[in-house]
Amino acid sequence: MAKEKSIFTCNECGATSARWLGKCPSCGAWNSLIESVAEAPASGKNRLGTAFTALAPSSEVRALAAIDAVEVARTPTGQSELDRVLGGGIVEGGVVLIGGDPGIGKSTLLLQALDTLQRAQLNTLYVTGEESGAQVALRARRLGIVGSEVNVLAEIQLEKILATLSSQRPAVAVIDSIQTVFSDQLTSAPGSVAQVRECAAHLTRYAKASGCAIVLVGHVTKDGQLAGPRVLEHMVDTVLYFEGDTHSSYRLVRAIKNRFGAVNEIGVFAMTERGLKGVSNPSAIFLSQHAQPVPGSCVLVTLEGTRPMLVEIQALVDSGGPSPRRLSVGLERDRLAMLLAVLHQHAGVATGDQDVFVNAVGGVRISEPAADLAVMLAITSSLRGKPLPKGFIAFGEVGLAGEIRPAPRGQERLKEAAKLGFSVAVVPKANAPKKAEKSLEGLTIHAVERVDEAMALVRGLD
Secondary structure, eight states: OOOOEEEEETTTTEEEEEEESBOOTTTTBOEEEEEEEEOOOOOOOHHHHHHHHHSSOOOOOOGGGGSSOOOOOOOOOOOOOHHHHHHHHTTTTEEEEEEOTTSSSSSHHHHHHHHHEEEHHHOOEEEESSHHHHHHHHHHHHHHSSSOOOOOOOOBBHHHHHHHHHHHSSEEEEOOOOGOOBTOOOOOOTTTTHHHHHHHHHHHHHHHOOEEEEEEEEEOOTTBBSSSSSSHHHHEEEOOOOOOOOOSSEEEEEEETTTTTTTTOEEEEEEEEEEEEEOOOOGGSOOOOOOOOOOEEEEEEEEEEEEEEEEEEEEEEEOSSSSOOOEEEEOOOOHHHHHHHHHHHHHHHOTTEEEEEEEEEEEEEOOOOGHHHHHHHHHHHHTTTOOOTEEEOOOOEEESBBBEEEEHHHHHHHHHHHHHTTOEEEGGGGGSSOOOOOOOOOOOEEESSBBHHHHHHHHHOO
């Protein structure tokens, strides 16, 4: 019996090599080559290729000006927060990839959405490769889904899944998960780079040819990244990530890529006995309920996609040893080190011998630089042991020269803070309103240009 040949495939870019290498010659990633069995050369009779040749005929060449630019139609899923992340709803022929930690609620949310779509007289299909049909029915019973007509298929072979999709013609189909699906055209095991790439490519091609919206559930690695080749994210139209602690009752769904909507939009959900429920006022879960202001706490108005949100930034400064620690949760650690250096150089606040811990309350991850000023004010408040005034908010980007730069859409941030009853705001000078607005009544706005000016202003508000 002839020995099967092995090839090594890069887990990042999908490039192949005849032997193992420590560094991928294509993308430069280290230790990313994984051994798999080399597939046999494709014969002239490829069942998948023949099927899709009939489904997707070639289109004619047209001038860009001759193509009608029409808005894509969207179908609401019944989950308002999920619709917000998707850009308004499911798009016909769109492919969505959703990933997250095990047990965080991916299957629960999608089963709820499919049930709502089915009750709106849409044909739906739930393909499960990790559970049996009975297990899916038990989950539906726990969620209170009774009398649902969602079609369920327990299958992992790609050819059978495509045959079912062609016969059933669903408007929306969920594949849970793409790592369990395999094609008998390949000899590698399910979950390998080759299988994930090829199965996702064929499902995407079917979605574009038939108009069926397909949602792929993906596994994540220990680093929180989607497992499989990086090209998987480039194939699909939308990439969603589930965030949050599985021990917490709140979940965040963030759009990393969206060809039909805003990027970095987030949806906030609360896990209940009846599944995931959308949170209409997410600012409430990111703010601690202090009876009185406490040192080291500053409220930030951040922007997630199109939604301004209030998030509490907490800081704790404690006496450290010869090697003080800098730890941040929900914020970039390197940016925290930079802010401490700016705070020392331009405001005279030294923390070189102190441990500094910074946390964004509620498990939210903040990546925008507009959080700089709030982080610095929280650190200074903890170091001085004096709380910031009640009803205090701040936002603004801080530069290495000590200047405070404006944040995008500052007026919307101020209106959100005024709506929730905040009374004092420290903002960049460029974000200060030029004239009095009725929507900002009750909010005293202090405009600052430099870090030392902001620190002196806060000391005067004590």
